[in-house]
Structures are given as structure tokens and as C-alpha cells.
Amino acid sequence: MQGGYHQPVLVEEVCAALAPPLTGGVGDRLLVDVTLGGGGHSDALLERLAPSRLIGLDRDPDAIAAATDRLSRHGARFHAIHAPFGELNGALDHLGVTEVAGILADLGVSSHQLDTAARGFSFQTDAPLDMRMDPTRGPSAAELLGTLDHRQLTTILRELGEEPDASRIARAILHGRPQTTFQLVEIVTAAMSAPQRRTIGKRINPATRTFQALRIHVNDELGQLDRLLHDAPERLALGGRLAIITFHSLEDRAVKRRFAELSRAPAPPPGVPIPAAALPRARFRVPDGYRHGQTPTQAEQDLNPRSRSSRLRVLERAA
Ligand SMILES: C[S@@+](CC[C@H](N)C(=O)[O-])C[C@H]1O[C@@H](n2cnc3c(N)ncnc32)[C@H](O)[C@@H]1O
Missing domain, CATH: 1.10.150.170 (Putative methyltransferase TM0872, insert domain)
Incomplete structure (x- = not known):
């Protein structure tokens, strides 16, 4: 199941985006992968960002089983939860987690979901018309x-x-x-x-x-994304990052808009002179190098044609 479940995209870029040192006091880095799938991204993050711990969510029980199997070698550093990411707050509250160093969402369906005929996602095989991720x-x-x-x-x-x-x-x-x-x-x-x-x-x-x-x-995918874009930024520790990989313009537009909105400083009260240093600052920012998002290299696109439409956007908790 390991290699065949799903080939993750932009792995280097995701690890780099979630790697920077935090300026706050979260010594024990806690990451959340809200779209575990086959656990490819999570495996790379656990491997390279040790001793981080990682909580993984997926709404698909098949993904929870596959990722749990693959990531069991990381022992207690990994914990899986079967839940949609629209319920991220409830899932983290349940574990007593208030803030985290990084959150990853790799949107859409996995190759496993597309390739499993009985799930009804694919027009290439005949099956009951189901299409539910859960x-x-x-x-x-x-x-x-x-x-x-x-x-x-x-x-x-x-x-x-x-x-x-x-x-x-x-x-x-x-x-x-x-x-x-x-x-x-x-x-x-x-x-x-x-x-x-x-x-x-x-x-x-x-x-x-x-x-x-x-x-x-x-799957109410845009509703789920809206809830994630509302809740996930508030869960970031100072310097923590939210990384989202989108695959089509509807998703990408929603992520880009919300990140831009969150990175704007609130307007100062009208008519009151305020020194520049005291002007209200934005609580979030899009880090340098991520203004237009990151796309896969030509080499990755050649190796994995499914990566072609992917784009990684990143938001950072700034103040
Ligand atoms: C593109 S795959 C992720 C692959 C994963 N990054 C990997 O390395 O194998 C997307 C996964 O997200 C899950 N997913 C999609 N929408 C979700 C949601 N709203 N809540 C939780 N999981 C979701 C799907 O079930 C699928 O397993």
C-alpha cells in the first residue's frame, strides 16, 4: 500500500515551508496534516523535522488505515484522527491542543480514491455513483x-x-x-x-x-475549505505556518483571497494621529517567496503529471 496509495506533490517545498524556526515558545513542535491520504507528506515531515510530533486528520477511513500503517514506525510522534478538516477546532480541542507550529492541507482526492472503482469517483470504471470521501x-x-x-x-x-x-x-x-x-x-x-x-x-x-x-x-469541498481558512490561522503559534496545496482555480482563489485579507493591517481609527510605530499591524503575513504561491518544477511535472495543476500557498502568524 505504501508507494501505491498516493504520490505526494511538492514534498520538498512543503518541508521547507513548515521548517522555519518559531519565534515563540513552542519548543516541542507540533504539526497537523489535515489531509493525511497515504501519509506521504506526513512521513517526510516526521522524518525531516524530528523531533516534531504530528497529528493527522482525514475524512476517509481508508486513508486513516493506510497512513496509520505507514507511519507506525514513528511511534507516539504520530496520532491519527478520522474527521473532516472543517471540524479541526473540535479535533484539536478534544486533544487539549491550543496552538501548533504548522498545518498542512493537500486538497482534493487521492489516487487511491480515484483508482478504487467502488468509490465511484472515476469515469473510467463502472461503479455505483457514490463519490463520498467519507x-x-x-x-x-x-x-x-x-x-x-x-x-x-x-x-x-x-x-x-x-x-x-x-x-x-x-x-x-x-x-x-x-x-x-x-x-x-x-x-x-x-x-x-x-x-x-x-x-x-x-x-x-x-x-x-x-x-x-x-x-x-x-463532499462540500468549498464549505470545508472555508471553515479551514477561518479556523486554522487562529491555531498557529507565533511564527507558525499554514501551507495549502490547491489543484484548481476555485480552491486557489479562495485561499489567495483569505490569505490576502488576513495579511492586511486593520485600518487605524479615523482622525486620530498615530505615530508610525504604533499603527496596527497585520496578525498574519504571506512570507517572502510565496506571494504567487509555489508550483512544481518541470522535473516533478514530468515524473508526476498529476502535480501539474498544484500550487502551494503559505501564511505565517506574524504578531
Ligand atoms: C491529495 S490527498 C492527500 C495526500 C497526502 N498528502 C499524501 O501524501 O498521501 C487528499 C486527502 O484529503 C482527504 N480530504 C479531502 N477533503 C478533506 C476534508 N475536508 N477533511 C479531511 N480530509 C479530507 C481525502 O480523503 C484524501 O485522502
Whole structure:
């Protein structure tokens, strides 16, 4: 399971981002990986940033099992929790942890999730239309589709999949009520307008955008990210860092906006002269070298084509 579960991206960059010395008093560095997956990033962090300890979260029980297996050699330095990162505060409170030196989120799905046909994430194999990262919670994609009307499904396909044929595809899906991945592919391909099918079909499977949109919706991925962006910065010790790897523009935009907002100093009270040294400072900053985020080297992209769309953004607790 070790090498095959998931090949992590930007490993060097993540270790470098979470390595700087803290200026505060957290001697015993505590890191949190909120997307354990197969434990690749966590393994590298535990290896290179010893004697740090690491708490790992994942909403997928398969990931918890795989990472626990892989990271057992680190003994008590590693602790796994089965929870979505939208519940980070509850998970840390439960362990009595108030602040940490670093938090990593490597968003999206793992190769294991995509490659396990029965999970229903992939349009390349036929399986029940499930798509839940945590199969123990919430409705599957097929069940959710049964609760949506045409307007809601069109919005999901347009906003989360950037699908130009959203309205006609939504109508066909609601009419066809797909229960399996291949039924969904068939319905989407038939519903797509001929010009779209010709242009998209040359590069990607015509159902790619629909699958992406449904997956994001089923797992409330943007809602989860919003909660993480709200809670995680407040958990950082002085000098601590939050590192987030995104894979598409919807995620990246949300991370970039929130980091920019948190790095702005609060406006001084109007009309009161304040000496420069006493002006309110921002509590967070985007460290030098991370303004545009970091992307994988050409060598990494050649070795791991899935890394191509990845971008690492970093926020630091400054004051
Ligand atoms: C790209 S993989 C992470 C791979 C990992 N960094 C590694 O080195 O193997 C993303 C993982 O995040 C998990 N995940 C996605 N959204 C999550 C959320 N809201 N809460 C917790 N885990 C989540 C998925 O279940 C998946 O295992």
C-alpha cells in the first residue's frame, strides 16, 4: 500500500515551508496534516523535522488505515484522527491542543480514491455513483441527485465544474437519474452540444467537468475549505505556518483571497494621529517567496503529471 496509495506533490517545498524556526515558545513542535491520504507528506515531515510530533486528520477511513500503517514506525510522534478538516477546532480541542507550529492541507482526492472503482469517483470504471470521501457519512452522489431541481443542478455544474452546457446536461441527468458512473458518462456525452463534444472530447472525457462538480458538491469541498481558512490561522503559534496545496482555480482563489485579507493591517481609527510605530499591524503575513504561491518544477511535472495543476500557498502568524 505504501508507494501505491498516493504520490505526494511538492514534498520538498512543503518541508521547507513548515521548517522555519518559531519565534515563540513552542519548543516541542507540533504539526497537523489535515489531509493525511497515504501519509506521504506526513512521513517526510516526521522524518525531516524530528523531533516534531504530528497529528493527522482525514475524512476517509481508508486513508486513516493506510497512513496509520505507514507511519507506525514513528511511534507516539504520530496520532491519527478520522474527521473532516472543517471540524479541526473540535479535533484539536478534544486533544487539549491550543496552538501548533504548522498545518498542512493537500486538497482534493487521492489516487487511491480515484483508482478504487467502488468509490465511484472515476469515469473510467463502472461503479455505483457514490463519490463520498467519507462513505460513513452523508448522501452519495446518486442520492443527492434525487434531491436537486434543474436550477440547483445547473448552478452546481456551472459554478463547480465551469461546464458551458450546464443547463442541458442538468436536464438530461434529472431525466435519466443515473445510478452508476458509466450511466452518468453516457447521459452527459449524449446531452452535450456537438461543438462542445468535439472540442472537449479531443482533450478530456466529456464528463470530466460534471464529475468534478458533483464530487465538490457531494463532499462540500468549498464549505470545508472555508471553515479551514477561518479556523486554522487562529491555531498557529507565533511564527507558525499554514501551507495549502490547491489543484484548481476555485480552491486557489479562495485561499489567495483569505490569505490576502488576513495579511492586511486593520485600518487605524479615523482622525486620530498615530505615530508610525504604533499603527496596527497585520496578525498574519504571506512570507517572502510565496506571494504567487509555489508550483512544481518541470522535473516533478514530468515524473508526476498529476502535480501539474498544484500550487502551494503559505501564511505565517506574524504578531
Ligand atoms: C491529495 S490527498 C492527500 C495526500 C497526502 N498528502 C499524501 O501524501 O498521501 C487528499 C486527502 O484529503 C482527504 N480530504 C479531502 N477533503 C478533506 C476534508 N475536508 N477533511 C479531511 N480530509 C479530507 C481525502 O480523503 C484524501 O485522502
